[in-house]
Amino acid sequence: MTRRVALVTGSARGIGRAILERLAVDHDCVVHGRRDVDAAQEVARIAGAAGARTLVVTADLADPDQVADLADQALARFGRVDTLVANAASTVFRPLAGLAARHSRTTFATVVDSLVELVHRTAPVMRPGGRLLTIGGLDARFAQAGHGLLGGAKAALEALTRSWAVELGPQGVTANTIVPGPVRTDSLEIYLDGREDVRRLLVDHTPVGRLCTPADIADVAAFLVSPAGGMISGQVITVDGGISAQGGPWGAMRELW
Numbered sequence: 001m002t003r004r005v006a007l008v009t010g011s012a013r014g015i016g017r018a019i020l021e022r023l024a025v026d027h028d029c030v031v032h033g034r035r036d037v038d039a040a041q042e043v044a045r046i047a048g049a050a051g052a053r054t055l056v057v058t059a060d061l062a063d064p065d066q067v068a069d070l071a072d073q074a075l076a077r078f079g080r081v082d083t084l085v086a087n088a089a090s091t092v093f094r095p096l097a098g099l100a101a102r103h104s105r106t107t108f109a110t111v112v113d114s115l116v117e118l119v120h121r122t123a124p125v126m127r128p129g130g131r132l133l134t135i136g137g138l139d140a141r142f143a144q145a146g147h148g149l150l151g152g153a154k155a156a157l158e159a160l161t162r163s164w165a166v167e168l169g170p171q172g173v174t175a176n177t178i179v180p181g182p183v184r185t186d187s188l189e190i191y192l193d194g195r196e197d198v199r200r201l202l203v204d205h206t207p208v209g210r211l212c213t214p215a216d217i218a219d220v221a222a223f224l225v226s227p228a229g230g231m232i233s234g235q236v237i238t239v240d241g242g243i244s245a246q247g248g249p250w251g252a253m254r255e256l257w
């Protein structure tokens, strides 16, 4: 089988890394990070050991020129992208009253504008079987103190993905959003800041009794981009061990913080 080509944003660590390493089995891979070249090269080495040809690109997705360069480098190296995974995100977590327009500009540039530009540059050369996968967040659906800005950007990302499913479907391309619950990554650890009581609350509110791992998200991503996922499009697939099924612990968390 011919290898497909995957571009996974934010694939030097966390969820993006787990997804890229899973896709490396049958994709050539563009590994992308913001600035940690060593981490990105280590991921590329692992993908290479799985048989993938690789390209490492560093780019700050808040900068439109660097986003364009990321897409251009991928297309120059491989000629096309078959599987685009928009995973990278960053924001400031603070109450809305403490936010200024410059904060929303940076968050929306990173999460939304970069996605629009990457799709603009790669979708025209996607072949039938192409896949667009975006990584959302429960904060798009549940109000959580301090998460309003990221929640707004992730809500936009979901809506765009749904529209692309309609527009790209006739081209044989599917588009879906995976919404993870709390996942054990560096960013979760920074967020928890050692608060074991909050970690315990999250686990206690998760029906399956543990937090997600990056591998849990990568398993679902691998299925969606496989031929078996070909009839799933325009969907938001929540992978959270059931934490959102009862509305989540967000109200109780407010008492703890």
Ligand SMILES: NC(=O)c1ccc[n+]([C@@H]2O[C@H](COP(=O)([O-])OP(=O)(O)OC[C@H]3O[C@@H](n4cnc5c(N)ncnc54)[C@H](OP(=O)(O)O)[C@@H]3O)[C@@H](O)[C@H]2O)c1
Residues within 6 Å of the ligand: 009, 010, 011, 012, 013, 014, 015, 016, 032, 033, 034, 035, 036, 059, 060, 061, 062, 087, 088, 089, 090, 110, 135, 136, 137, 138, 179, 180, 181, 182, 183, 184, 185, 186, 187, 188
């Ligand atoms: N972890 C969770 O609990 C959780 C839950 C729900 C949704 N999510 C979503 O899942 C995705 C991955 O999260 P994660 O926990 O794996 O995060 P992570 O460990 O913090 O990794 C985020 C990745 O995105 C990259 N990135 C962030 N801002 C960037 C920018 N401006 N330009 C370029 N790259 C940038 C980071 O690069 P650098 O390392 O170089 O900065 C890193 O590779 C995010 O969209 C997040 O919102 C995570």
